[in-house]
Amino acid sequence: MNKQFKTSVFRKESFNAAHRLHNPNWDDYKNQLIFGKCNNPNFHGHNYDLEVCVTGFSDFETGYVIDVKILSDIIQNEVINKFDHKNLNIEVTEFKNLNPTAENIAFVIYTLLVNKLPKNLDLKIRLYETRKNYVEYPA
16 A cells, blocks of 8 residues: 555653742742742652654655654653753753743753654654643644
């Protein structure tokens, strides 16, 4: 069969990281009011689960949208090696001036990955901060 069809390929990964939700333009009271326990000055951690979805047309010769091993290597190099067992506020450059909310982490991950993928592929990030809370980018 020589028919091309659009398919989504998913890769799941996980990483552990600490962060503090804090707006330096606000006083301690407002930060505590808005961010609660997540504003702990000593930081707190999460076991993040990451789903990367790549969508495109499968190749006639390989049948792949993308080789999952290549996708895995890109995620490892661009995200896991950079975020895993790190304090996002202190050790990850992208969060020096960006509050590391789940929304912002998903956006940063998208930005890190999208430029490493072929331009004909669509990318979506789903990031689980907890078992019950997750975000997607783009929406």
